[in-house]
Amino acid sequence: MWLAIFSLTLLGTLLGLVLGVAAKHFHVEGDSLAAEIEALMPGSNCGQCGFAGCPRAAAAIAEGSAPVTLCPPGGKALAQALAAKLGISIDLDAISDQGPQVASVAEEICIGCCRCSKVCPTDAIVGAAKQIHNVIREACTGCGNCVDRCPTEALLLQPLPITVQHWVWPKPAVAPAALAA
């Protein structure tokens, strides 16, 4: 009997120690899933999803209270990546995605009021007071904040033009079932 008691005590102590060390060693700060989701998001905190910035939206997606399709600038590509991350399946056709968009200034009606540049989350609009503004295409996320703010409707969202450098071969039109068979 003593041998059984001794061996079980020893086993319990050792396993407890292992668990204790593991808990200290592999300690996780906060919710790693939310952080990983945040890394996928555009990060411009434009607020179109209804949350106050990308970190909040990421937290909501991680706890399941928001759909993965909430981010308009991210579009289909982001929804797909998020669904893959969370291991859920979504209907991609249900998302209305016009592809990546950028804002542009109609120079003839811009009055140089500077309101748009103040709401741009990425400082993509340049221009001084009473000077025509312009959008730096590379920095624009197409969030549309400036479009709502412009008093003269000089700002428009337009699809990002496809150039020879960015063109991608289309997928061959063969039924995938035929290949996967």
Place this chain on the structure above:
Amino acid sequence: MGIFEKIFRRHPHWGVHPDDHKLPAADVPLRVLPLPERLYVPMQQHVGGPARPVVLVGQRVRKGELIAEAQGKVSAPVHAPTSGEVSAIGEITAPHPSGLAQLAITIAADGADAWCERQPVADPFVLAPEEIAQRTAAAGVVGLGGATFPAAVKFNLGRRLKVTTLIVNGGECEPYLSSDDRIMRDRAEEVVDGLRIVMYAIGAREALVGIEDNKPQAIAAMRAAAAAFGNVQVRPVPAHYPMGSDKQLIQTLTGKEVPADARAAEVGVLVHNVSTCAAVHRALRHGEALVERIVTLNGGALTRPGNVLAAIGTPVVDLLRFAGVSGRPARLVLGGPMMGIVLPHARVPIVKGASGILAFDADEARTPAAGPCIRCGSCTRACPMGLLPLEMASRIGVDDLDGATGFGLSDCIGCGCCAYVCPSHIPLVQYFSYAKGELSARERGKLRNDATRRLAEERLARLEREARDKAAAAAQRKAGRDAARAAAGAGVRPLPERVVKPASEAAT
């Protein structure tokens, strides 16, 4: 080649052997294309950043004059292909499968074809290797085998990685094409002199010229031209597609295999095409920029196939007219039938990398309908890179691009052997092109995302800093006011102090 080598020369276990269709075009003597009225010179004819125009509309230019300068580290300048007037700078249809527009300079030829001031070098071997690279870059020389990588960038890479062997690619394994064959037959001295300059520029000790054994005249001409130089060896290689691909040619000639995701220079060799070597010769010895090239005109729809020397920017329609079109070509291809691109129409110009223009008749252009994969494994045997095309395609079919990457998609050279042998006629290469494009688009999206995120963070930091500075300035002003008041009326009870909240705190 010794008798021993002849008997024991192993046929490669990879690749395919399509009908070469090189005759009769290859045996027709080189002709010079009459100068067209207008030349359309695209700004992007090379791998890397597009060139930037440095001329204005209405400006007169002479042949070989710089009209667009290189932009960025990997780029190439563009020169006027003839003398005349710049009539437009605008977008034209690019010689690209997408049929999208591209910036180009249009030159109305004056017919004089007068060269600008050239600066030939009598003896390039007294120049520093850096000087040769710089002159080659200034002449706009890019890889003329089809990859169009700026040659000078490769020189510098070769010197940095201490390359010992220069491999000169005279493989030209694509069916129908014979422009490299023609340049080796007609201008063997120029090719050999050019490759010796390249050897000197990269610091290579020996040069191996690999020529497929279906070009006996080219081998003989190159042997004769290289006879005086002990360190230049002409080595016939089996005629087998894709022998002209750099990795396959390196393996056949040196036995070295280029590792995945590595460059050829990392195994101590550098590959340059024979036409590129000839262009280097002209750039150094004659001071001529790359403004013309030999183009093969071939295909069932042409009545007078052959090779022509044409100015860069010549519309394809002028070339076809020169070669005589019978009926309406069913398909126009720029480059070879295996890796070339289908042109949207004939009103596109030829570029530096245009080794051939093929006009196929209906019979040659026939595309059989694709069927289901029967998993026969023919594509696996044909793949020169040892990949499993059927597995990659089935994953790409269901958009599992990461799965396809796991099967080595990034090592695919897009040679088309798999699609050529596929009994079900599955467009395998298009699957791989789609997946590669999609993956690089994702990568670009990620980079863009990171950049905008950084901008957003910087903006937040800036707003916070501004709010802090404003609060500090306000506090300072208030302290100043208080001090002034205290000095003015000693004994007067000071007003209760207003708490100034920092704006950053107020914002939250």
